[in-house]
Amino acid sequence: MAILLFFIGHWFLSLFFQTFFLHRYASHKMFSTSKFNERMFHLLTFICQGSSYLNPRAYAIMHREHHAYSDTEKDPHSPYFFTDVFQMMWRTAQSYKLYEKRLKEPEAQFKGSYPEWRMLDYWGSTYLSRILFGLGYIAFYIAFATHWWMFLLLPIHFMMGPIHGAIVNWCGHKYGYSNFDNGDKSKNSIPLDFLMLGELFQNNHHKRPNNSNFAAKWYEVDPVYPVMKLMHWVRLIKLRKPYIS
Template sequence: MVSPLPVSSATNRQQRLWAAVKAHREPLPAKQRRFKWGTTSFMLAMHVAATFALLPRFWSWQGLVAFAVLYWTTVLGVTLGLHRLVAHRSFVVPVWLERILVIMATLACQSGPIEWVALHRHHHRYSDQTNDHHDAGRGLWWAHSEWMLHEIPALDHMDRFAGDLLADPFFRWLDRWFLLLQIPLGLGLYWYGEVAQVHGGGLGLVLWAIPLRLVVVYHVTWFVNSATHAFGYRNFDSPDLSRNCWWVAVLSFGEGWHNNHHAYPSSARHGLRWFEFDITWQHVKALRRLGLARRVQQARYVSGAS
């Protein structure tokens, strides 16, 4: 049980945590300081392509709709599917629905589902400690995205943190071939853009729906690793730097209520106070009403509890 904190205590605790964390960070070993050029080149290419998508020649209402639909698909796939369902098993759904949600998440191109889940579970085990792969104590830029451009020692322990998924052929296949899912998506969008004579053509639709969408989803996800370990308030005295950040919660469908989540990782509900709106939790409740979600775990915030 993690106790709710008075505001003054939460602030003082956070200041002490920041001071302690920053005081005990040794430089990374030389091997880990080297860039992984495959990952770095891919991320650079996506950001360049996303910039081209914003050129007036590629603008269209159809492109905006494709972006919005796929943003909802991929963010919800990550938050509802990979995160709350698979990584934390905070509720149970039929296998066919779990598969659909994981495929939705995999369209976000945030590595394969086994690697994603293993790293997330590792983060919870060592949150803001020296072996946390996106340790906020090394700075916001490191926690935001730089960590993934280098060697990630935590991946050596995937069997320990995601052994349940490694035993599943479906997850193993997706983990290896997740990038291939962008090919039929891109071909379908390009075909529609050409046939419907969308302004910007098929290329415009592809640019809005794939690189621009991926880059926005990347940064929204990364803000959960960086901004919510630096900005916002704390409801609970969790032993890390996690905070609740409202604007990250809006962009990430409720993942920004990060201190709540670190206090109660197995809770399907992250927004615990009346004003902490949690879009993903609304989807969980809808699935429960439809009889598709069961054994839903839900933490509650009780003001003044000890």
Template sequence: MTVADSPIRSRDPETSGPKPILDGTRGLPQQVGVYVFVLVPLLALIAAVPFAWGWGLGWTDIAIAAVFYVVSGLGITIGYHRYFTHGSFKTRRPLRIVLAIAGSLAMQGPVHVWVADHRRHHAFSDKEGDPHSPWLFGTGPAALLKGFWHSHTGWLFNRNMTNAQRYTPDLLADKDIRRIDALFILWSAATLLVPALLGGLLTWSWWGAVTAFFWAGLVRVGLLHHITWSINSICHMWGDQPFAARDRSTNFWPLAIASFGESWHNLHHADPTCARHGVQRGQIDISARIIWIFEKLGWAHSVRWPTTRRLERLTKTG
């Protein structure tokens, strides 16, 4: 395991190129929404262990939670990330809409907001301007602890908003995405209430609806939040760096399954548009396999698969 060992240095505005463009600040309703979407699932996640101690969790809850975790998680990894942010493959309108809605069910923000932040992250990765680098404050124990909190969750409470006109003009011009983003509150309600409805119907009880709301709704959303945010924090602090990237991105294998392959983060930063992140022997990348299935079914095309020549160029030597 390796840990990066130098802090970010401020860049001279005269020589370092353009600064990231922000789009004002969030208003009070938006800021309150961020706190609700972050803290409520987190509190549910904290309450999960005592709640499950001998009661309150059944196989119906687990099954519903697993289905919604996979759908919303792949909506983030395949949809928001590899498709909308990086264009790792192309697809037709129906799948494009499905991916946008599936990602919205993760309660991580509308498509264009998530993508704008992530594109800015790549433009300034682990440098001044990166919205969630853990290396903003130095390398001492206190600085790293502060940096971990900032990169994992703290950055979400920053009121500054990434300028969508600069980073996501393609999505703002897409009528389907604008409509889906406008209904983000609806998707957020559905991702909590539909599991409750299913739990109630499958168990034919109000208690089944309550436990499904808790486990397959709140806890599942909270768990997926922190798996996603771990890519921002853990995968820029600890892990292996077999590929030459211009930042501190790492591969962290313990998160590979839960993140659907996103924790093979070093290759991703070395080759951001590549559809497969886990390219070495034994590296499981569920998202890449699903994209491969989409391609075989004719639902995806122009997939940017890794090539041996490119991987050899990116591999560190010496």
């Protein structure tokens, strides 16, 4: 039971901060917040993503490129230019590293308005940080695993962030239905996107990229949006006015 709870907790906490902080805040600025709260969310993203921590600056630049060049050859992770998801993940990782290490400058339109915490972002991207988190996961499994097959879950913990990204970018542009004609191949994979916390409403999101609610139809549910509304009401964040309902 402890292993199952740990796995589910890591899955959803890592995913929550990926969609809430890296996607909806760093990439799209769907809400504003104080510098203190921004640092708190930044730190929680590092803790919850752990060994697969994603640099907000690099993430935001690549995501903005994805929207600008969706499903074209300049899209950093369109599934239509790769034979399988693993090739797409490898290519995405290579592009990400260039921005993370500042070996490549983005186009001017993709720069700025993303959170930067140089010390934390540097440490979170080191091999030592990733190895220490990985050893922590392994130690927890040694202490609480009751069957050998549970250890097969460890690679998912090690690569949680990229796995979430791969699912969204592959499935969200290949499988499902479309509410809008966006000029690309974005899809809504399922009407109730609980397991991916609304990230698989890609067709809706590409139509309304700055809308904090990824659901568009009455039967669609974005589970992160009510959390953001609650955070807005208690003044942790301030949502963009046109997208509060």
